[in-house]
Amino acid sequence: MSKDIASRVTTGVQALALPGQREGWQAQHRGSLLNDAQTYDALADAIQADLKARRLDGDLPWGLSAGARARKRVKPLRDAARAMRKAAKAINGTVAAYEETQPEVVAKRRQDKALEKARRKQQLHAAAHNSAQQTLRHIAPADSDSDDGAAGQTKLLGDFLGPSNGRRRGA
Incomplete structure (x- = not known):
């Protein structure tokens, strides 16, 4: 995406204004956001598994400390994935707002x-x-x-x- 933000916004608004292009715009953006959310979740799972396997001196037995540390470190990635799913829902709401105001x-x-x-x-x-x-x-x-x-x-x-x-x- 080499376009600047102003031209992307303009083309997005134009696509939302036209009933024929609205569904394509919705599918494209919603799909991209959900794909990003899946990527973040997969990355968080991999990092969490790796960090959970690392034991440090002074950890509690049975891996409790390593598991808690791993969850703490991947929380921002989980939050990002949740935000992407929330943004995908917002795309649906935006399209519905355009359809309701025809x-x-x-x-x-x-x-x-x-x-x-x-x-x-x-x-x-x-x-x-x-x-x-x-x-x-x-x-x-x-x-x-x-x-x-x-x-x-x-x-x-x-x-x-x-x-x-x-x-x-x-x-």
Whole structure:
């Protein structure tokens, strides 16, 4: 890569902006980062095995000191491999951000959201209307044959509670 950073950034942004080139850019960069992570892990494994095999004067028995020393020395390589895998995930997030901000995608998502809102609002109005109609039927029955009174006449709360048998509580 003999290109300077500015031209690499410019070509990267141009590749992300074009839907046809976006997948290729993603595969190339993600693959390179994951390959680097594997290389760092393999290097860390080899160095750790080599350092673990070296015994120094004053080490604890059973190789405990050598193993701890080896893990301590390869920790930066393990961290670098972890960072490469994290960067590969970030590549996916970057591509997803470009896909989510396409004008057509945003317009369709907004339209779907507005339609869903209108549908929920219509359902709410229908439920409220049905509830109001049912309440009106209970309060003012439409049948004039009933012995409760004339059609459309308002009932009292006591009419819904049943016979009182002449007893009252709390009076």
